[in-house]
Amino acid sequence: GVQLTHSNIRSNIEAINQVFQVNKKDVVMGILPFFHSFGYTGTLWLPLLSGMGAVYHNNPLDAKSIGKLIHKNKATLLMTTPTFLNSYTRRCEKHQLASLRFIVVGAEKLKKEIADAFKEKFDITPMEGYGCTELSPIVALNFPDYVSEGVHQKAYKPGTIGLPLPGIAIKVINQNTMKEASADEDGLLYIKGPNVMKGYLNKEELTKEVIENGWYKTGDIANVDEDGFIKITGRLSRFSKIGGEMVPHIKIEQTIHSILNSSDQVCVVTSIPDDKKGEKLAVLCLQDVDIASLVDQLKESDLPNLWVPDVRCFFKVEAIPLLGSGKLDLGKIKKRALEESKKVS
Known part of the structure; x- marks a missing residue:
């Protein structure tokens, strides 16, 4: 378990306050579980220590109810993950989210397609950030540019996780x-x-x-x-060392989803043991993915041949394993890929 002190959490809250300048008129829409540090610090202790309001819903995927709660309580701050954000784009009405002034997205990489779709529908830009439990958790964040009396300080850059919070x-x-x-x-x-x-x-x-x-x-x-x-x-844990070369899982996933023209996580790359090269790539994908066609297009993409998984190492699953926070459950993904590989070996 990770030991976070009161001082750790308080320092993170003070840094968030400096960036967002929250006040007692603000209301956070809490949808993240408290057992996850992002929800614990950002949606439980931030409102308690800053004096802002808070409203909660226990199921982050219940987009329709969350939309109604944001509208009813005039919530101004939402902390979420790309997986949940994508659900709100599809199921919430534009007027329901009109009161939001800040949307912080973390826990996993925010894909451009997801951010653009949300921005187009609700006319508000999701701000990608970065952190982890060991860091209480927020480290860096994009936030709106500061413009005042001819001064323009850039604070937002798409494709990045932003700037470090004050004191970090x-x-x-x-x-x-x-x-x-x-x-x-x-x-x-x-x-x-x-x-x-x-x-x-x-x-x-x-x-x-x-x-x-x-x-x-x-x-x-x-x-x-x-x-x-x-x-x-x-991420070091999301690389495979094959034939002496470090192969990035995330880059392969990005190419796969680009080919499939999907903003949803329909495939995930992991690795399994291999007698010849130490390990080899494996892919879990949802049932409706045409594997043969996908592999053909991967071979025609700009990926090196070493980075293209063998067609025999694609395994269909009912759902991609996720944690309660909405992040990929990398442990279960690797375990499932290993189990599926043994069935066909």
Whole structure:
């Protein structure tokens, strides 16, 4: 378990307050579970400590009820995930969400198609952010540009996770040289600040592995541009080492969904053991996906041949395994792929 102190959570709330400048007229629409740190900090303690209002619904996928609650209570702040956001685009009416002034999206990457569809329907831009439980949880965030008396401070850049919150330091380390990366150069993302956890409960050695001199090793691959905006480009746990080459699962998924012209998560890439190369790619996909056609188009795409999964390693499932937060359940996905592979071996 992750140990978060009162100071950790309070520091994150104070940073959020500085960015959004919430007041007692604001109302947060709470739809995230409290067992998830995003919901715990952002929708439980933020309103309690800031004095703003709050209204809750226990099922984040019940879009119709959530739309009604936002409209009835004139909610101004919504914290959600791309999966849930996509549901609201489809099932909520435009007037129901008219009171919202901030929509914070995290827990997984916000696809351009999902953001654009929401913006087109409701005329409000979802702001992508980034964080994790070990960091209390919010680290970086896009928010509206500041414009006043001829001053224009850029605070929003699509495709990035935004700028670090006040009080939080970041650095990107080149994995080969172990030196700090230059602008736009990929490397391992480290975070330092009052939001960094105390440690893992009763796991001192694991804590030492991820916290070095106060810097938390996120396990995410990222780069920072010249304006200070952070872009997540991958995750160490979402790479496979095949034939000595690191193969990114997320890039393959993006290509798959682009071919299928789908903003929903209809396929997910993982890896399973392989006697010859150590591991090989495997894909779980929903029942209506034409696997043969998809593989043919992947071979014609700009992906290297090594990155194209074997047609025999595509497995159809009723649903893609998700966590309660709406994030992919990577453990169950890998386990299911392994089980399916044994059935056909």
